Amino acid sequence: MKSSMWLTLFLAAGLVCVSARLAYVESVVKADVSDVNGDETIEDIMTRASVRRFTEAVPTDSMVQVLLRAGMAAHSIGNKQPWRMTVLVDDEIKDSVAGAFRNLKPVGDAPLAIVVCGVPGETYQGEGDGYWVADCSAMAQNVNIAAHAMGLGSVTCAVYPRSERMAKVKELLELPDSVVPFAMIPVGYPKAANTAKDKWDENKVSYK
Numbered sequence: 001m002k003s004s005m006w007l008t009l010f011l012a013a014g015l016v017c018v019s020a021r022l023a024y025v026e027s028v029v030k031a032d033v034s035d036v037n038g039d040e041t042i043e044d045i046m047t048r049a050s051v052r053r054f055t056e057a058v059p060t061d062s063m064v065q066v067l068l069r070a071g072m073a074a075h076s077i078g079n080k081q082p083w084r085m086t087v088l089v090d091d092e093i094k095d096s097v098a099g100a101f102r103n104l105k106p107v108g109d110a111p112l113a114i115v116v117c118g119v120p121g122e123t124y125q126g127e128g129d130g131y132w133v134a135d136c137s138a139m140a141q142n143v144n145i146a147a148h149a150m151g152l153g154s155v156t157c158a159v160y161p162r163s164e165r166m167a168k169v170k171e172l173l174e175l176p177d178s179v180v181p182f183a184m185i186p187v188g189y190p191k192a193a194n195t196a197k198d199k200w201d202e203n204k205v206s207y208k
């Protein structure tokens with residue numbers, strides 16, 4: 001075969017690869033979500049919204065178990081699972097937490113709250129010592145989605161990284177020194193319907 005023919009073949013193959021790649025990118029960009037319509041998991045993720053007011057109805061023990069297990073099913077860097085969970089059901093404790101900081105007020109309104117704590121000493125050390133924050137965030141999101149999937153409402157209320165909140169929550173809950181309170185998630189039946197915000201922003205996505 002002549003060298004010019006090899007060159008033509010090489011260029012044609014390159015063209016096919018580039019075209020296939022462009023077609024793929026275009027299909028991703030133009031994709032609608034109709035192929036997952038009806039999928040309950042996707043729908044629960046898309047329709048979750050923070051809930052801060054609750055009725056007096058109390059979620060069942062098995063619901064609470066689901067929340068805890070969903071939380072611990074979260075992904076975790078190196079699978080270190082540097083987390084703890086505390087379930088607050090005692091009104092006195094919930095009220096003391098709710099009264100301490102304005103952002104924790106929903107804890108006082110909810111029949112229960114799940115406290116997500118990190119254990120920095122149980123994840124990577126040195127440069128990776130902040131990984132527990134990512135793991136606790138994932139845990140919190142799992143709890144919120146599981147709550148929503150069961151018809152409950154919840155909201156993540158920040159404790160970490162504010163030192164005043166961390167110190168007070170540690171004191172009120174008598175947490176050990178090795179543990180950092182990351183967030184509180186009041187959970188209950190929503191007092192009113194809450195619609196999910198549309199956060200989709202195509203401009204925040206790029207394809208390469």
Ligand SMILES: Cc1cc2nc3c(=O)[nH]c(=O)nc-3n(C[C@H](O)[C@H](O)[C@H](O)COP(=O)(O)O)c2cc1C
Nearest residue numbers: 048049050051052103104155156157158183196197
């Ligand atoms: C780490 C974290 C901490 C948050 N802390 C609070 C909080 O202290 N108080 C509160 O009312 N909402 C808190 N939120 C909830 C956000 O305000 C809420 O997610 C945001 O307004 C978007 O609304 P959505 O959850 O309904 O989509 C927190 C959310 C995250 C992720």
